[in-house]
Amino acid sequence: MTTWKVESDLKNANDDQYRLRIQKVVNYDNLPRIFKGMSRQERSVASEVWLQDEPFQIITISEVLEKATVMIVYQHQHIPEGTLKITEIIYKYHGHWNIRDASLSYQHPSDYITTRSPPSSMPTYKIFIDLYYDDFGTYRNVYHSLGGIYLQFGNMPAHQRKLIKNHFVLGFVPFGGNFDEFILPFISEMKKLEQGKIMKLRDQDVWVIAGLGVVTSDLPQGNDMAGVKRHNANKGCRTCLVPHESLTNYDQDVPKSSRYHHITDGQFKEILQENTPSAKA
Template identity: 75%
Template sequence: MIVIYKSGEFIYYHYNNERQLGRLRAILKNANNEYRLRIQEVVSYDNLPEIFKGRVRQERSIAGEVWLKDEAYQTIAISQVLEKANVMIVYQHQYVPETALRITEIIYRYQSRWHIRNVIFSYQHPSDYITLRLPPSSLPVYKLFIDLYYDDFGTYRNVYHSLGGIYLQFGNMPSHERKLLKN
């Protein structure tokens, strides 16, 4: 049976000899033509930083809540993927089935300290929530996203400043063409 995985879906995978839960953020192809998957870690109550552990979060964990960790992504081989996971982010879904794991908060580090925020403040790629009408098939289409960040999510803020300006992301432009773009 062929299983198709898409960016944004949740999966179970092997990492450091353990079964992990994560969100598939990107599908990459390296110089050897091998596919790699970039994974955003999802943690259970047991793996939360101690400062966030308490009775209320423990009860929510028992009811099926997990936490999205907004840190550097892990890169894995396709062979490490075990199966799809049924996880829903609350801002995306009105109805969350009882059998699904749910995410309502994200954890992240800023200035060497752990922080926790409502998941509605996590990064959402514009292609996740913008719908477009299909253009005539004779016209090429290039999606242009300008991501501007005004918050304390260090990763995105640091990338923006290191580029020295606006980060332009072309959604469906082939990678060999993207490399030709200059600031």
């Protein structure tokens, strides 16, 4: 019997039936031969399995035989004895099998976001927030940049999002101002809305959940928001750790060289705990 990891569920518009998007999980016997050895065999006896990174497959719910609990180790502090666990991911790179630590994978939002259940019998509205940030010059002859920050609702159809009236100005960051200080109140409000909030709509109480789904910006501003140095730095890409001189090299192991937000968050915490500017640099 084959084990699969469920990534998300999808609803088919044609037959109104749910589908599951899955990834394959393999046991020791099904590992490529180059990865077999005494260490992994002993770990397999202790209920370890391996996630196979490949294009997602879509199946119907009727194709599921039974449920199995599989936990990725770095996402859980405690894993019950006997539970299937994943510490490594196998994948193909240039046609050859390779392996990487399970922490080098993108987390699904459900892995790190918790939400409150809406009150019963109350209408629920979910809002997808799109934030756009860009600097522009305010004078013709002297360049003093002004940072414009705008919002859009991603729930709107594309033709409505294009309308000027549906671009909402959040504010402007003045020349020499600090974007982080400016955006802090907005982020605080968004964190509250992520948990849900009761609002009045047409004299009726409704449950509103909003989340910051997309942040759009030019390259310099995007790097600033991601906490990455500008694009001419040694590692100036905000999605990978490839050095500047190797960015045009197509022979890159992308999964191993990518930036993962849970790892980056840990690095930022370590930096903030340092006491001197030289150590933080």
